């Protein structure tokens with residue numbers, strides 16, 4: 001599959017490991033020549049950068065903890081300096097269950113609520129907003145929002161994650177309504193249980209999850225690539241489950 005934004009910058013947030021890194025590898029294999037990647041840990045980012053550059057791409061990295069407004073502002077300045085992306089995979093999405101364990105709604109901590117919403121929603125929308133501004137000028141661009149199937153099942157103990165991921169449907173539809181006529185595409189990609197580090201502990205406790213529904217990071221990345229390649233206006237706003 002030939003990648004339509006091969007010569008332009010592509011931003012993937014949370015791409016030093018996991019699904020984001022798999023997306024970066026897949027895009028480079030498809031011909032992407034300039035990636036911008038983010039993560040919290042500078043060492044991990046540099047390692048990822050070296051691996052991707054070995055495959056022949058220019059890779060610029062920016063340390064950005066997406067829970068922090070100052071970091072996101074720094075990322076915006078970095079984009080201004082290195083080139084606004086023609087394609088964007090909004091991949092960062094924290095689930096406090098992994099760090100704090102399951103918590104039902106009656107026991108949710110309001111500071112954690114603020115932090116999860118800042119990371120997954122407020123700062124995703126802030127980034128998206130500024131990137132759309134640049135894409136509008138170019139009258140071109142493609143965006144993939146990384147969703148999840150978890151909220152559709154209302155999985156217990158992770159209401160914060162469920163509410164963040166469910167909101168991406170409205171965000172995607174709004175981008176398509178407001179910018180679809182300006183040559184800008186936006187799609188939602190919703191993986192099930194991905195067989196990776198993030199879900200390792202979960203899968204150990206629930207082996208059936210892996211056997212029945214598991215997908216690989218490479219399969220998610222391949223779906224992201226296919227979505228970014230869509231150039232047919234009639235197919236804008238795809239909502240894909242993998």
Ligand SMILES: NC(=O)c1ccc[n+]([C@@H]2O[C@H](COP(=O)([O-])OP(=O)(O)OC[C@H]3O[C@@H](n4cnc5c(N)ncnc54)[C@H](OP(=O)(O)O)[C@@H]3O)[C@@H](O)[C@H]2O)c1
Nearest residue numbers: 014015016017018019039040041065066092093148194198
């Ligand atoms: N794994 C699944 O089963 C699954 C299923 C459905 C949807 N998803 C979605 O897929 C996306 C990626 O998930 P993943 O499975 O690859 O695991 P992940 O652990 O969320 O992703 C790892 C990457 O995200 C970065 N990252 C984590 N928190 C960050 C933050 N606050 N700010 C900036 N970067 C951050 C990590 O960098 P550092 O290591 O430097 O922090 C690393 O590069 C998420 O949106 C997730 O909700 C995952």
